Amino acid sequence: MFHDPSARQLKRSGKSGLSRDRQYLLMMLPVLIVLILNDYLPMFGIVVAFQDIRYGNGLIQGILHGKWVGLKNFEFFTATPDAFLITRNTVLYNGAFIVLDLVFSVGLAYLIHELGNRRLSNMFHTIILMPHFLSFVVVSYIVYAFLHVELGFVNRLLQSFPGADPVRWYQEPAYWPFILSLVHVWKYVGYNSIVYLAALKSIDPQLYEAATIDGAGKWKQARHVTLPLLVPLMIVLTLLEVGKIFYSDFGLFYQVPLDSGPLFPVTNVLDTYVYRSLVNMGDISMAAAAGVYQAFVGFVLVLGANWLVRRYDKSYSLF
Amino acid sequence: MTKAIRSSRGGNALSPAVNAAATVLLALGSLLCLFPLALVLAVSFTPERVIALNGYSILPAALSLEAYAFLFAEPLRIVRAYGITIFTTVTGTAVGLLFISLYAYPLSRRDFRYRRFFTFLVFFTMLFNGGLVPRYLVYTQLLHVKNTLLALILPLLVNGYFLLIMRSFLSTTLPEEALESARIDGAGEFRIFFSIVLPLAKPALASIGLFYTLRYWNDWFLSLIYITNDRIVNLQYLMYRVQLHIEELQNASMQNMSLQAIREMADIPSENVRMAMAIVGIGPVILAYPFFRRYFVQGLTLGSIKG
Numbered sequence: 001m002f003h004d005p006s007a008r009q010l011k012r013s014g015k016s017g018l019s020r021d022r023q024y025l026l027m028m029l030p031v032l033i034v035l036i037l038n039d040y041l042p043m044f045g046i047v048v049a050f051q052d053i054r055y056g057n058g059l060i061q062g063i064l065h066g067k068w069v070g071l072k073n074f075e076f077f078t079a080t081p082d083a084f085l086i087t088r089n090t091v092l093y094n095g096a097f098i099v100l101d102l103v104f105s106v107g108l109a110y111l112i113h114e115l116g117n118r119r120l121s122n123m124f125h126t127i128i129l130m131p132h133f134l135s136f137v138v139v140s141y142i143v144y145a146f147l148h149v150e151l152g153f154v155n156r157l158l159q160s161f162p163g164a165d166p167v168r169w170y171q172e173p174a175y176w177p178f179i180l181s182l183v184h185v186w187k188y189v190g191y192n193s194i195v196y197l198a199a200l201k202s203i204d205p206q207l208y209e210a211a212t213i214d215g216a217g218k219w220k221q222a223r224h225v226t227l228p229l230l231v232p233l234m235i236v237l238t239l240l241e242v243g244k245i246f247y248s249d250f251g252l253f254y255q256v257p258l259d260s261g262p263l264f265p266v267t268n269v270l271d272t273y274v275y276r277s278l279v280n281m282g283d284i285s286m287a288a289a290a291g292v293y294q295a296f297v298g299f300v301l302v303l304g305a306n307w308l309v310r311r312y313d314k315s316y317s318l319f
Numbered sequence: 320m321t322k323a324i325r326s327s328r329g330g331n332a333l334s335p336a337v338n339a340a341a342t343v344l345l346a347l348g349s350l351l352c353l354f355p356l357a358l359v360l361a362v363s364f365t366p367e368r369v370i371a372l373n374g375y376s377i378l379p380a381a382l383s384l385e386a387y388a389f390l391f392a393e394p395l396r397i398v399r400a401y402g403i404t405i406f407t408t409v410t411g412t413a414v415g416l417l418f419i420s421l422y423a424y425p426l427s428r429r430d431f432r433y434r435r436f437f438t439f440l441v442f443f444t445m446l447f448n449g450g451l452v453p454r455y456l457v458y459t460q461l462l463h464v465k466n467t468l469l470a471l472i473l474p475l476l477v478n479g480y481f482l483l484i485m486r487s488f489l490s491t492t493l494p495e496e497a498l499e500s501a502r503i504d505g506a507g508e509f510r511i512f513f514s515i516v517l518p519l520a521k522p523a524l525a526s527i528g529l530f531y532t533l534r535y536w537n538d539w540f541l542s543l544i545y546i547t548n549d550r551i552v553n554l555q556y557l558m559y560r561v562q563l564h565i566e567e568l569q570n571a572s573m574q575n576m577s578l579q580a581i582r583e584m585a586d587i588p589s590e591n592v593r594m595a596m597a598i599v600g601i602g603p604v605i606l607a608y609p610f611f612r613r614y615f616v617q618g619l620t621l622g623s624i625k626g
Contacts, residue, residue, distance in 0.1 A: 018507075020430070020431075020508060021431065021432055021433070023507060023508035023509065024424075024425035024428070024431050024508060025425075025433075026509075027421040027422065027424065027425055027508065027509070027512065028421065028422045028425055028437060030417075030418045030421060030422075031418050031419060031421065031422035031441075031477050032422075032440075034418065034473065034476050034477045035440065035441065035444060035477060037457065037462065037473070038444075038454065038473065038474060038476075038477065039444040039449075040444075041453075041457050041461070042448065042449035042450075042453035042454040042456075042457050043447075043448070043449045043453070044449075044453075045449050045452070045453025045454070045456050045457060046449050046450075046453055048452060048453060048456065049452075108345075108348070111341045111344060111345055112345065114332075114338075114341065115333075115338065115341055115342065115345065116332050116333060116338045117342075120342065120345075121345070123349075124345040124346070124348065124349050126609070126612055127349040127352050127353060128345075128348050128349055128352050129612065130352055130605070130608060131352055133533060133537075133604050133605075133608060134537075134601060134604070135536075135537035135538075135555050136539075137539050137555050137558045137559045137562065137600070138558065138597055138600060138601050140562060141359060141558070141562060141593065141594065141596075141597040142355040142356070142358070142359055142597075144562070144593075145355070145358050145359055145362060145375050145594065146355070146358075146375075148374075148375065150374065151370060151374040151375050152374065152375060153358060153374070153375050153376075153377075155374070156373070156374035156375070156376070186351065186352065190352075194616055194619050195619065198619075198620055218333055218334065218337065250540065251539075251540070255539075255559070258562070258563075271451075274450065274451050274452065275451065275543075275544075278451060278452055278455060279544065284452060284456075287451070287452045288450070288452040288453065291449070291450030291451055291452050291453075292449075292450065294450060295447060295448060295449065295450050298447075299446060299447045302446050303446075
């Protein structure tokens with residue numbers, strides 16, 4: 001009664017009679033089509049950055065027969081004062097965010113994990129995670145409620161102090177690095193703490209027991225048991241963030257300052273620049289040049305970060 | 320596991336003073352997260368004349384429903400925006416889940432000869448992309464989807480990160496014997512996919528479906544780029560436009576007046592309408608939040624499985 005299926009039967013199954021690999025390929029077709037349209041065709045579109053294209057006169061024609069100008073678009077781009085400004089803003093903001101995220105999300109995860117009352121700590125985490133689910137349009141409303149010149153909560157609060165003048169928030173660049181950092185932490189700290197919270201939960205309780213027996217108090221345990229065990233994760237996540245340092249959070253920099261012109265010196269980043277060049281100025285070649293600059297530097301940074309992660313701990317690397 | 324940790328904590332908890340300090344700190348953090356929403360909510364229920372007098376206040380001197388009455392006096396725009404958001408969210412999530420599962424299943428099979436190549440094909444899109452401009456050109460000049468619902472669905476349909484989570488999940492949970500016996504019974508791969516793989520993938524489908532839903536629901540960026548037609552304004556984009564121009568919502572007779580004239584009529588609500596618009600937009604997400612939080616956190620830990 002022993003039935004041994006032949007190799008042929010194993011490979012060819014189903015009514016269609018297609019080999020298993022063929023059936024697999026058929027299954028993958030929808031995603032392949034979407035990937036080609038969304039990702040791979042646009043990669044060829046990068047040629048726009050090396051051409052002189054006029055907006056409006058048939059772009060596919062333009063791309064096929066466009067005038068090749070080599071690196072001219074990049075020369076134009078790098079010659080503008082914007083190029084330095086947006087690079088500086090993108091890198092500095094992301095650098096600040098990486099440090100703030102690390103401190104606040106590890107700190108938050110530790111407090112939530114150690115709090116005596118489970119239900120209370122669960123509730124706190126639920127609340128602090130909530131801003132993550134609001135879109136940046138909603139966040140811009142919230143910030144507006146605080147910063148409106150005449151009616152805003154902050155200026156009304158300032159009024160109650162004698163001698164304090166109301167601030168025209170949407171006209172004054174000086175405050176925005178702090179405002180944007182605050183909004184960033186507010187929106188993401190709950191989310192960023194999730195992975196650290198999971199890491200804290202997975203620490204073997206016996207380690208703490210051993211430390212207690214050795215006479216280590218809570219503070220010493222945090223320093224000599226918890227922290228060293230979190231460090232690998234902190235390093236890996238930070239490196240991966242460094243790999244993304246050339247990409248900025250478009251919503252934060254576009255929606256929250258309400259696209260206010262006077263704030264551009266401190267709110268214009270690579271992504272907002274590309275968007276404005278494309279949509280407001282219709283300067284496709286320039287927008288594409290800035291985009292290609294971002295894509296290539298970003299790619300090199302991701303590869304570099306991944307190389308470092310691999311050297312540090314292979315199991316965490318992306319590839 | 321959690322039980323063991325909890326019981327071990329008995330003799331090793333924070334001292335009462337430190338615990339109290341930690342509680343206060345976390346309570347302050349929670350307050351910082353709740354207060355802004357409470358402010359928006361309070362302003363939306365404040366009469367316009369009180370706002371003009373006192374500014375935005377968390378404790379309004381008077382309450383009224385005038386902003387909501389104004390907002391829903393002509394509900395067509397809002398209902399329409401909701402309709403578009405719900406349609407793109409449901410369609411995008413359902414089709415997206417189906418597509419990535421269909422792709423992830425072969426990738427999770429060790430006997431699939433080309434799986435390394437097809438995994439790389441997805442992975443590469445996470446590392447490098449042409450950027451906004453080339454994709455804009457493909458969408459507008461090649462596919463001609465500007466001002467269509469497709470422009471709001473297609474860009475978010477396949478997400479490499481979600482796809483790789485699904486692949487990892489399938490490669491660790493699918494029982495090889497069940498698949499093999501189905502094959503011996505003559506079932507094709509599609510049959511196996513729909514009758515065995517999808518039902519077993521439910522936990523991953525729930526979490527990834529939630530990720531998709533939030534992406535589609537909260538998206539305004541695609542509208543900003545691809546939508547110029549007033550008839551295809553989704554909820555987020557409507558909120559964005561109202562934020563820029565409150566007169567978006569005012570009816571035709573008022574649109575003939577200058578903005579200045581409207582502003583001078585203090586009893587015509589505008590600032591509270593703005594905030595009411597925000598509340599109408601946030602509402603469903605906040606109300607559903609306590610129910611989906613668990614799946615969200617669960618989904619993030621699914622992602623840490625290495626395939």
